[in-house]
Amino acid sequence: MSYREIKYNKKISILVILFNKELIESKTLNSLLQCKSTSDVSLKILNNGPREIKAEGELFQALASSFKDVMLESRLENAPLSKLYNEFIKINPESDYFVVLDDDSRLDEDFIFNINKTDADIIIPRILSVDDGNFYYPTQNGVVVEHDGWVDLSSLMSISSGLTISKKLVFAMLSHYPDVFDERFSLYGIDTSFFLRLRNIIKSDSYLLLAKCVSLIYHSLSRVQKENVSQFRVIERLYDFAITARHYPEYVGRFWLFKRIVKYSILMEFKYAWILFRYYVKGRHPKC
Structure with a gap:
């Protein structure tokens, strides 16, 4: 170099x-x-x-x-x-x-x-x-x-x-x-x-x-703070995961998105499953 x-x-x-x-x-x-x-x-x-x-x-x-x-x-x-x-x-x-x-x-x-x-x-x-x-x-x-x-x-x-x-x-x-x-x-x-x-x-x-x-x-890294993770952070992470899967599938494959949606559905966390699906389709954060 x-x-x-x-x-x-x-x-x-x-x-x-x-x-x-x-x-x-x-x-x-x-x-x-x-x-x-x-x-x-x-x-x-x-x-x-x-x-x-x-x-x-x-x-x-x-x-x-x-x-x-x-x-x-x-x-x-x-x-x-x-x-x-x-x-x-x-x-x-x-x-x-x-x-x-x-x-x-x-x-x-x-x-x-x-x-x-x-x-x-x-x-x-x-x-x-x-x-x-x-x-x-x-x-x-x-x-x-x-x-x-x-x-x-x-x-x-x-x-x-x-x-x-x-x-x-x-x-x-x-x-x-x-x-x-x-x-x-x-x-x-x-x-x-x-x-x-x-x-x-x-x-x-x-x-x-x-x-x-x-x-x-x-x-101070949010990924290290395992305890008391706020609902806000959980949802923001879901936005990130869904939008990344939409635009950067080489990093977050659609299979992993589908797998997580299924997981939340089985756990009856339908709100989280819906966020993943909805913002994968939308392709952008709700504030953007």
Whole structure:
């Protein structure tokens, strides 16, 4: 593999999406304040509801002093994350790299510095679960990547939090698909569909895209939280499963969809069976 000349002083834009949190309650914002190399980085904080928050307080002022510019926007309707990610990319056409983050991740202090020094089209952090202390992402062929280094996009999978993508990758994605992140998904499934699309681009041999695993994020993963799984999460996972089966059958085969529908029917969980069938037919999340 040939590596290109590293470009320092990249134009980096970061999006942090808050939900049901004040600024000071966000682990992500607090940890960004501890990061190095932030003076040339743009930060957008998007409040996705349900109540208004103001661009004030010690944390906001500290962030405004550390970053090149900081903007707070409120979207109280709890908009689909896929749509918010795509809008963020569109309004920052001059950026070299785009970073998406949720509100409850803890970043290492070199997170931004590592983006600047890394020459890759997609940079993926290792994800350490704060719930059980284990690493879960990224994976290659289903095996967790244990060390920083170059990785193969043809078998890569991870979550969207901490994901960093280059302008070149954006162009590659838009040359094959109508959007960078699949707007038929709202919450779950956005990251999976993103990486499945990348696999298809790699197979087409139309672009050479380099991927590297760099940095570490401490994150609370819903898949690890076995107890007290809310009805909301259960239903959101069903939407994800059905829509993925519809549009990405190479990942979730129709046989597995049918098998799960039958299972729920036998268990008399007809509501779940109906959701799977209905949203497989519809092919998109009810909010999309």
